[in-house]
Amino acid sequence: xxxxxxLVFKSQKFVTGFVIFAAxxxxxxxxxxxxxxxxxxxxxxxxxxxxxxxxxxxxVDTQSYKINxxxxxxxxxxxxxxxxQQLMRDWLLxxxxxxxxxxxxxxxxxxxxxxxxxxxYDKTVEMEGATKAVKNQYxxxxxxxxxxxxxxxxxxxxxxxxxxxxxEVAAIxxxxxxxxxxxxxxxxxxxxxxxFGRDVLTELVAATxxxxxxxxxxxxxxxxxxxxxxxxAGYVGGMIDNVITFITNMFTVIPSFIILILIASxxxxxxxxxxxxAVVIGFTSWPWTCRSVRAQTISLRNRDHVNLSKLSGHSLPxxxxxxxLPYVASYVVMAYILQIASGILxxxxxxxxxxxxxxxxxxxxxxxxxxxxxxxxxxSGAWWAFIxxxxxxxxxxxxxxxxxxxxxxxxxxxxxx
Amino acid sequence: MKGYLKxxxxxxxxxxxxxxxxxxxxxxxxxxxxxNPVATIASKAVAGMTDANAIQKVYEDYTRMFGLDKxxxxxxxxxxxxxxxxxxxxxxxxFPREVSDLIGSAIGWTVALQLPAILVxxxxxxxxxxxxxxxxxxxxxxxxxxxxxxxxxxAFGMAIIILxxxxxxxxxxPSSGGYGFDLIPALNMKFILSVIRHYQMPFWSxxxxxxxxxxxxxxxxxxYELNADYVKYSRFLGIKDKVIVKYVFRNAMLPxxxxxxxxxGTMVGGALVAEMIFSYPGLGTRILNAVTGQDFPVISxxxxxxxxxxxxxxxxxxxxxxxxxxRIKTAQQE
Numbered sequence: 108x109x110x111x112x113x114l115v116f117k118s119q120k121f122v123t124g125f126v127i128f129a130a131x132x133x134x135x136x137x138x139x140x141x142x143x144x145x146x147x148x149x150x151x152x153x154x155x156x157x158x159x160x161x162x163x164x165x166x167v168d169t170q171s172y173k174i175n176x177x178x179x180x181x182x183x184x185x186x187x188x189x190x191x192q193q194l195m196r197d198w199l200l201x202x203x204x205x206x207x208x209x210x211x212x213x214x215x216x217x218x219x220x221x222x223x224x225x226x227x228y229d230k231t232v233e234m235e236g237a238t239k240a241v242k243n244q245y246x247x248x249x250x251x252x253x254x255x256x257x258x259x260x261x262x263x264x265x266x267x268x269x270x271x272x273x274x275e276v277a278a279i280x281x282x283x284x285x286x287x288x289x290x291x292x293x294x295x296x297x298x299x300x301x302x303f304g305r306d307v308l309t310e311l312v313a314a315t316x317x318x319x320x321x322x323x324x325x326x327x328x329x330x331x332x333x334x335x336x337x338x339x340a341g342y343v344g345g346m347i348d349n350v351i352t353f354i355t356n357m358f359t360v361i362p363s364f365i366i367l368i369l370i371a372s373x374x375x376x377x378x379x380x381x382x383x384x385a386v387v388i389g390f391t392s393w394p395w396t397c398r399s400v401r402a403q404t405i406s407l408r409n410r411d412h413v414n415l416s417k418l419s420g421h422s423l424p425x426x427x428x429x430x431x432l433p434y435v436a437s438y439v440v441m442a443y444i445l446q447i448a449s450g451i452l453x454x455x456x457x458x459x460x461x462x463x464x465x466x467x468x469x470x471x472x473x474x475x476x477x478x479x480x481x482x483x484x485x486x487s488g489a490w491w492a493f494i495x496x497x498x499x500x501x502x503x504x505x506x507x508x509x510x511x512x513x514x515x516x517x518x519x520x521x522x523x524x
Numbered sequence: 525m526k527g528y529l530k531x532x533x534x535x536x537x538x539x540x541x542x543x544x545x546x547x548x549x550x551x552x553x554x555x556x557x558x559x560n561p562v563a564t565i566a567s568k569a570v571a572g573m574t575d576a577n578a579i580q581k582v583y584e585d586y587t588r589m590f591g592l593d594k595x596x597x598x599x600x601x602x603x604x605x606x607x608x609x610x611x612x613x614x615x616x617x618x619f620p621r622e623v624s625d626l627i628g629s630a631i632g633w634t635v636a637l638q639l640p641a642i643l644v645x646x647x648x649x650x651x652x653x654x655x656x657x658x659x660x661x662x663x664x665x666x667x668x669x670x671x672x673x674x675x676x677x678x679a680f681g682m683a684i685i686i687l688x689x690x691x692x693x694x695x696x697x698p699s700s701g702g703y704g705f706d707l708i709p710a711l712n713m714k715f716i717l718s719v720i721r722h723y724q725m726p727f728w729s730x731x732x733x734x735x736x737x738x739x740x741x742x743x744x745x746x747x748y749e750l751n752a753d754y755v756k757y758s759r760f761l762g763i764k765d766k767v768i769v770k771y772v773f774r775n776a777m778l779p780x781x782x783x784x785x786x787x788x789g790t791m792v793g794g795a796l797v798a799e800m801i802f803s804y805p806g807l808g809t810r811i812l813n814a815v816t817g818q819d820f821p822v823i824s825x826x827x828x829x830x831x832x833x834x835x836x837x838x839x840x841x842x843x844x845x846x847x848x849x850x851r852i853k854t855a856q857q858e
Binding site: 505 | 539553555677684687693744790794800808816
């Protein structure tokens with residue numbers, strides 16, 4: 108056993124897979140200890156961008172510092188839209204008598220083109236062929252940019268509770284800054300919020316945890332059934348073998364996804380707990396484990412040590428457990444790993460069509476995908492609501508498969524490089 | 525030829541039997557599970573009603589409509605005889621459209637999308653896998669992990685990433701539907717072009733997911749074959765590598781066909797979910813809508829049709845396999 112473990116950990120692929128899996132596992136273990144808030148708490152709003160959010164009123168109240176930094180560039184770039192920049196470019200190219208075309212094409216950044224336009228723009232230049240509306244558009248744009256450039260900051264006022272008059276509280280200049288650490292009320296969403304306003308990162312960790320549990324349970328059920336039937340069919344043979352093989356072959360060609368849909372839709376919305384779904388997934392995915400265990404058992408059935416056990420009058424369970432099982436064990440472990448991965452995937456697929464676990468107490472990776480799709484996350488550009496989920500599923504499945512490949516190379520010498 | 529005939533008829537008989545089991549499951553599973561679909565729908569219909577008699581009446585009506593007042597064997601006979609007439613019941617959500625009509629309008633899209641996509645993905649995957657196994661070295665070191673990772677991105681994940689990058693961010697392709705929403709299906713240039721443009725993203729997302737898994741399988745099969753005695757012997761004889769690769773490819777290919785038979789169901793399941801992401805007007809989207817609307821006749825109709833499709837595809841594959849693999853012919857002649 109010790110020797111085998113050593114051998115396994117020499118396989119580069121296994122170790123890579125193991126490290127990724129362990130990292131995911133440690134994350135879901137320790138993250139809830141550090142961040143104790145409820146993963147399903149709705150803190151934010153619909154698809155907030157990732158980042159730190161600070162309270163605006165707090166920012167006014169907090170001690171401010173003068174920092175000598177050019178704030179205009181950033182402001183201009185942010186408030187002059189892409190279309191407005193295009194307008195500027197059009198004006199320079201079509202109506203401006205002085206500018207050289209190279210200068211326009213050289214101005215790549217937003218601020219460059221704005222600066223160039225401000226330099227050359229003149230209300231009095233005749234714009235041939237342009238309608239009055241277009242001309243006015245440029246005048247308005249010029250005023251807007253001028254406003255930003257000459258902005259002196261803001262005056263903050265508050266309504267007096269007694270008189271109802273506005274009183275000046277603070278004057279904020281353009282170069283005033285506050286330290287984010289000084290602001291008492293701030294929230295960080297490292298991966299933004301989902302459609303319900305939940306913190307995606309916290310939810311994702313909780314969902315990964317549930318999905319792993321589902322995968323483990325589904326894999327255990329599938330492996331238990333597949334192993335038992337496979338050993339029975341392979342070792343006992345005869346009529347039992349025929350029946351089991353027949354059923355197994357049948358269920359490998361009938362898509363298990365279809366059977367899942369039928370059972371899950373029959374269970375109804377209320378009847379589908381996360382763990383029940385896991386068991387159902389396990390019940391539909393055993394056939395290929397059974398197939399391969401049977402094939403391996405048949406090749407072992409007539410080995411000398413098995414025959415010796417038979418002659419010694421050992422009971423059937425004992426022969427199967429001590430003389431056959433240890434020889435298929437490495438294979439069963441590999442199949443188990445794959446079953447876990449496929450269990451997680453099945454749950455996700457089932458949830459995508461709305462037949463996943465129906466519960467508002469836990470999130471699973473599939474449910475997160477389903478919510479993101481139902482609320483049109485891709486159309487809103489809210490990549491943070493689904494790409495991390497897809498990557499988590501892929502990472503878990505990838506690490507499990509890497510471990511499986513590594514094991515395969517250790518126990519199946521022909522594949523070694 | 526006689527041997528083949530026996531093989532084919534055996535296979536066909538076996539698949540017919542499987543079909544019968546699938547039909548029975550399709551009938552039984554939704555009825556055996558504890559939730560009562562009719563109760564769910566009826567409760568929607570009676571929402572807001574106060575008259576107890578009327579509510580009772582609605583429940584009875586619904587029960588009769590779905591034949592649930594009859595005994596199980598009677599229901600089954602009715603179900604089978606309706607099946608032979610091509611009658612799959614009436615949809616709840618699109619009342620009074622027939623389920624067969626709804627499925628008929630969707631199945632063409634699904635077949636036209638999935639069949640070529642899975643075949644292309646399978647072929648490309650096998651080619652890449654064999655090449656990676658043959659070249660070895662750095663190519664294999666890079667190609668293998670990449671494909672292992674791709675094969676682990678679920679079909680819907682691949683679909684959603686492709687949709688986001690090419691449909692929404694880069695705006696290269698329309699992001700949903702099977703053709704422009706302003707078009708009426710007709711055989712003119714504009715419509716066909718629109719269909720082709722809408723076809724790209726779902727097609728390539730299925731191809732990509734298929735490639736990963738197939739390439740890995742083919743790679744390990746090819747490595748296995750490349751180490752086989754006949755390859756070493758051929759090398760000693762000085763046969764050209766090109767010829768040896770041909771042998772290896774053929775031998776490694778056979779298990780891949782069997783593999784396709786075994787995994788076709790899984791692939792179709794994944795591809796159906798990918799279809800949903802693009803709101804492609806095929807069976808995947810139909811199932812999604814049916815699940816959302818708790819439209820049980822449509823769900824069970826779709827599952828039945830998909831099962832039949834997968835079984836049929838597998839039967840064809842097995843017959844092809846019989847023609848390609850010489851061992852089958854000899855086995856039958858003994």
